[in-house]
Amino acid sequence: MPSYLMYIFDVAVASLVTLNALLLLTIFSRRFKLWPTPAERSWQHYTFWPLFRGGLGLTLLFSILTVGWPEGGPDTWRFLAGMICVVIGFGFTIYGYFDLGIENTYGADEGLVTGGLYRFSRNPQYVASILGFFGTGLANGSAQSAVLCGLAILVYVVLPYTEEPWLERAYGDVYADYKQRTPRFLFL
Template sequence: MLHDISLSLALGGALALAAYLAQSLRRPDWGLWPAARGWRHHAAFGLFRLFCGATVVFALSEVWVGGWGHWLRYAVGVPLMLAAFGVTLWGYRFLGIDNTYCESGGLVTGGIYAYSRNPQYVTSVLATVGLGIASGSVLTLVLAGGLFALYFLFVLNEERWLLDGYGTAFRDYMAITPRFLDGRSLDRMRDALLD
């Protein structure tokens, strides 16, 4: 029962949030940026937290329903999940918690943000992939894909606001730093490790 309820909540939260973010692209006055602390802001982040929490509960219930499974899925999934979640937390600290949730505290382009304009989104998706592997749940991996889609919609909304607020500085940052990850990210990581 918890298994089905958590999956339904995850899917419902994701669909409602995706609809809101898509509408926000069409009507910027509906947007989250800048950080209007009204009902729309709270509803959007509430739906996002509902989706994420229900996804975790669903993945854990998959272990309960399907059994512990092979040790290899834990050997791969748990370290991936923990490492990715650790980088996500580091990103929050580096950016600042207020900037993470739509405040305007200055354009951050260094540190982890030199490799990706949205490193926390990348690592959150990787953490969810790790959770899916550890739980042996194909549906959790599908939900990780849904998380990526939601982040993509968040990014499209954020970029419009960042371009308005930072103009040329953000446009230059966009030109040299990928939205998520690409070969430039890997080249920079390699160079940083070799220096």
């Protein structure tokens, strides 16, 4: 594998492992909070966003650049099944931006959204992104892509646990009622 691909892989792994560790620390620590970021110019903002965008973006870049490498091409059925998951997953992720609103997607407090996709899941964008990264790993088929996509999926599994205390403080009983009637993911 060319050195530039290994560099992309290494930076993506480092970003996602660091991000997952900091998110887990946010969940289990009373004092340390990374996400949601408290302010746009906070150290949390300058830490979370580069790790999040860098890790996830490099995962996609690596997976695109290495599809079928070095064999010369991907397995057709696995690739097609993966691409169906990618299109559906990331398609619903993008649709969720419009349902929730761009500012709320990025951690703003512009009101609790409980309609649209949010009737079925408290975190439909995360569910959709999990499907998208699963599809990315499946379409690529390499062990390296599977590792990166697994770390990306873990980010989306952990994020709701960092957000729920903030949502409980911000929306009180309204969020508690929503939480009672709507699953965190789809069926859980």
